[in-house]
Amino acid sequence: MVAFGQFLEVFISGLLAGVLYSLVALGFVLIFKASGVFNFAQGSMVLLAGLALVRSLDWLVAKGFPVWAAIIAGLLFAAVIMAITAFLVERYVLGPLVNQDGLILFMSTIGVTFMIEGAAQMLFGSDVYPLALFPNDAWFLFDKAFDGGILVSKIDVWGGVIAAVLVAGLALFFQRTKTGRALRAVADDHAAAQSVGIPLDWIWFVVWLVAGLVALVAATVWGTKLGVQFSITFLALKALPVLIIGGFTSVPGAIVGGLIVGAGEKLAEAYLGPFIGGGIEYWFAYVLALVVLLARPQGLFGERIIERI
Amino acid sequence: MMKVTLAFAAAAIGVTAMAEPALAQANEQFLPSLVYRTGPYAPNGIPFANGVADYWTLLNERDGGINGVKISPEECETGYATDKGVECYERLKGKGPTGAGYFSPLSTGITFALTEKVPGDKIPLLTMGYGRSESRNGAVFPWNFIAVGSYWTAADVAIQHIAHELGGIDKLKGKKISLVYHDSPYGKEPIMALEERAKLNGFTFKGIPVTHPGVEQKSQWLAIRQDRPDYVLLWGWGVMNSTAIKEAAAVGYPREKMIGVWWSGAEPDVTPAGDQSKEYKALMLQHGAGKFKVHDDLQKFVLARGKSVAKDDYAQVLYNRGILNSMLGTEAIRTAMKKFGNKPMTGEQVRWGFENLDLSAARIKELGFEGMVGPIKLSCQDHQGADIARVQQWDGKEWKVISGNYKADLSILDPMVKDASAKYAADKKITPRDCSKES
Numbered sequence: 001m002v003a004f005g006q007f008l009e010v011f012i013s014g015l016l017a018g019v020l021y022s023l024v025a026l027g028f029v030l031i032f033k034a035s036g037v038f039n040f041a042q043g044s045m046v047l048l049a050g051l052a053l054v055r056s057l058d059w060l061v062a063k064g065f066p067v068w069a070a071i072i073a074g075l076l077f078a079a080v081i082m083a084i085t086a087f088l089v090e091r092y093v094l095g096p097l098v099n100q101d102g103l104i105l106f107m108s109t110i111g112v113t114f115m116i117e118g119a120a121q122m123l124f125g126s127d128v129y130p131l132a133l134f135p136n137d138a139w140f141l142f143d144k145a146f147d148g149g150i151l152v153s154k155i156d157v158w159g160g161v162i163a164a165v166l167v168a169g170l171a172l173f174f175q176r177t178k179t180g181r182a183l184r185a186v187a188d189d190h191a192a193a194q195s196v197g198i199p200l201d202w203i204w205f206v207v208w209l210v211a212g213l214v215a216l217v218a219a220t221v222w223g224t225k226l227g228v229q230f231s232i233t234f235l236a237l238k239a240l241p242v243l244i245i246g247g248f249t250s251v252p253g254a255i256v257g258g259l260i261v262g263a264g265e266k267l268a269e270a271y272l273g274p275f276i277g278g279g280i281e282y283w284f285a286y287v288l289a290l291v292v293l294l295a296r297p298q299g300l301f302g303e304r305i306i307e308r309i
Numbered sequence: 310m311m312k313v314t315l316a317f318a319a320a321a322i323g324v325t326a327m328a329e330p331a332l333a334q335a336n337e338q339f340l341p342s343l344v345y346r347t348g349p350y351a352p353n354g355i356p357f358a359n360g361v362a363d364y365w366t367l368l369n370e371r372d373g374g375i376n377g378v379k380i381s382p383e384e385c386e387t388g389y390a391t392d393k394g395v396e397c398y399e400r401l402k403g404k405g406p407t408g409a410g411y412f413s414p415l416s417t418g419i420t421f422a423l424t425e426k427v428p429g430d431k432i433p434l435l436t437m438g439y440g441r442s443e444s445r446n447g448a449v450f451p452w453n454f455i456a457v458g459s460y461w462t463a464a465d466v467a468i469q470h471i472a473h474e475l476g477g478i479d480k481l482k483g484k485k486i487s488l489v490y491h492d493s494p495y496g497k498e499p500i501m502a503l504e505e506r507a508k509l510n511g512f513t514f515k516g517i518p519v520t521h522p523g524v525e526q527k528s529q530w531l532a533i534r535q536d537r538p539d540y541v542l543l544w545g546w547g548v549m550n551s552t553a554i555k556e557a558a559a560v561g562y563p564r565e566k567m568i569g570v571w572w573s574g575a576e577p578d579v580t581p582a583g584d585q586s587k588e589y590k591a592l593m594l595q596h597g598a599g600k601f602k603v604h605d606d607l608q609k610f611v612l613a614r615g616k617s618v619a620k621d622d623y624a625q626v627l628y629n630r631g632i633l634n635s636m637l638g639t640e641a642i643r644t645a646m647k648k649f650g651n652k653p654m655t656g657e658q659v660r661w662g663f664e665n666l667d668l669s670a671a672r673i674k675e676l677g678f679e680g681m682v683g684p685i686k687l688s689c690q691d692h693q694g695a696d697i698a699r700v701q702q703w704d705g706k707e708w709k710v711i712s713g714n715y716k717a718d719l720s721i722l723d724p725m726v727k728d729a730s731a732k733y734a735a736d737k738k739i740t741p742r743d744c745s746k747e748s
Contacts, residue, residue, distance in 0.1 A: 017527060
């Protein structure tokens with residue numbers, strides 16, 4: 001019974017951790033889905049959004065603003081910073097590269113990553129900044145059935161709820177709005193979309209803004225969990241296997257991929273780790289991704305792309 | 310004619326202007342500083358780098374350098390990455406009139422890589438409280454100076470403190486002690502000493518690795534929750550430390566049963582976790598936070614003159630470690646100057662200075678470090694020079710010293726140093742020096 005309790009605990013915490021990876025993966029999916037660009041800078045956008053939020057929040061609280069007002073103003077300030085970032089990226093990076101090969105656009109986002117990382121730390125500092133927007137303690141469930149109960153972190157559950165709301169909102173945005181449909185048209189073919197009058201610069205600004213706002217949401221959860229600091233950018237590396245498994249173009253895929261990666265890596269660390277030296281969860285996620293790549297190269301939910309040669 | 314004269318005058322002024330800095334540089338001691346002011350480990354790297362820089366500034370401002378030889382520092386950003394650290398080393402090793410005086414990489418990974426390079430370049434490595442524990446043996450590691458303490462010292466002292474809390478060394482028998490460690494050369498370093506202690510004292514030891522940078526530790530702490538060890542030792546760095554404390558709180562593991570190494574015992578390690586850090590303990594590399602006599606001079610000659618790079622970190626644990634690091638390095642240079650004269654020293658001369666460094670209690674008092682560190686005496690054979698450490702506890706606002714000095718048990722550690730360094734010598738085909746013949 002103890003062993004089953006332990007398994008359940010690891011499994012549930014893995015699923016919830018996976019949902020938090022999905023929050024970051026969603027930003028990748030959005031930009032890829034809408035512009036065909038694999039945005040390597042998503043992790044650094046989470047850092048920038050988090051730093052803008054926490055630093056403005058701290059400043060406002062120190063100036064005597066009520067906490068609720070400081071939170072609203074901090075979120076608005078961070079959103080403005082993400083809007084400025086989206087504008088600059090569109091104007092000076094992607095705009096001049098219209099109709100270039102996907103690989104070139106991908107490389108340009110690597111450059112954007114370094115720019116954002118450097119600028120964020122230069123503007124807002126390199127320290128660890130605590131953020132406490134959500135409760136950080138845990139529930140101990142079924143303590144009568146299992147010795148010590150099953151531990152479930154409240155912050156992880158909050159992350160799950162937020163991810164669900166985000167996915168619903170994004171699904172509506174893509175399916176039901178004019179801008180959402182335009183985004184999908186741009187993703188299919190830049191030149192064709194332009195020829196039917198879709199303003200490419202505006203669409204790219206919107207999609208980077210939405211990805212920036214998703215990054216801000218991810219930053220609120222991850223910042224509460226870890227403190228806002230540079231290591232948040234490493235989440236991008238966690239999002240990669242999630243995307244490979246879920247597919248680069250599927251919003252639900254990002255969630256399912258996250259669940260598989262989260263549960264898989266935590267169970268592997270707990271049950272496989274002791275036999276092979278431990279510390280395996282980082283690379284185990286990639287092993288899972290490789291297995292999926294072998295069976296379904298487009299991911300579980302990705303679109304199968306057939307190109308005529 | 311007038312034009313020619315003017316041209317000559319301008320050229321002469323130009324040459325003078327160019328020659329002045331060159332002349333000044335020829336009389337300066339070049340000291341490189343490998344720092345990480347950005348990246349995941351920046352919260353810990355910045356205060357240390359600030360302490361290093363401020364102490365050098367103090368010597369320049371107060372004394373005009375070391376015995377009148379001005380220090381010319383240059384920082385290079387490593388991001389705590391070994392490849393970047395080696396790159397920085399290669400870029401800076403030949404700078405200045407005599408090359409780099411010494412290097413302090415503040416990274417066990419970079420130390421491991423540079424240990425292979427420094428014998429060829431003849432530049433000493435000052436790795437105060439980190440690096441290869443067996444590099445204490447100067448006969449095999451002539452260029453490494455693991456001054457003040459090694460990870461084996463730390464591991465031994467941690468176990469002694471646990472024994473003290475339990476009521477005696479015999480009470481360790483049957484206990485469970487886990488080590489949550491950064492899965493890197495740094496984190497793995499204490500394992501050998503802890504296994505040795507476990508064998509001797511009859512406790513069960515378990516190592517639990519955490520991958521870089523240490524933001525994901527949930528499964529490790531769930532395992533600890535199930536295993537319920539009596540104590541958890543923490544060998545983390547940067548964000549790994551505060552994450553470990555948060556995860557410990559989340560699974561209900563008592564913070565007073567956690568003891569961090571001295572690299573897991575600074576303000577950036579506890580403040581991000583807020584109240585959850587209360588009662589968490591950590592070892593001290595002798596010194597802690599706070600102001601001592603040297604800080605009066607720092608205030609007067611560096612801060613008051615607007616030349617300090619420190620911010621909120623002034624007199625915090627890692628800032629103080631930075632000034633201590635610089636003090637050891639510059640005192641080694643001063644020692645070398647006694648033999649070689651008051652001029653910029655080469656790496657080889659600085660190495661001689663390290664090996665003959667003898668900081669008595671009186672000298673430490675004179676330098677303003679009394680209360681921060683005890684006497685340190687290095688030699689050809691012993692590149693560590695001290696074996697003591699204390700324990701501090703975080704009360705939610707500041708670190709409180711909760712123990713006296715423990716002395717590491719050399720009857721356990723010395724044979725380990727001997728065996729490990731002999732193995733290193735055999736692997737690298739090094740013939741150990743005969744220290745009885747060194748002067």
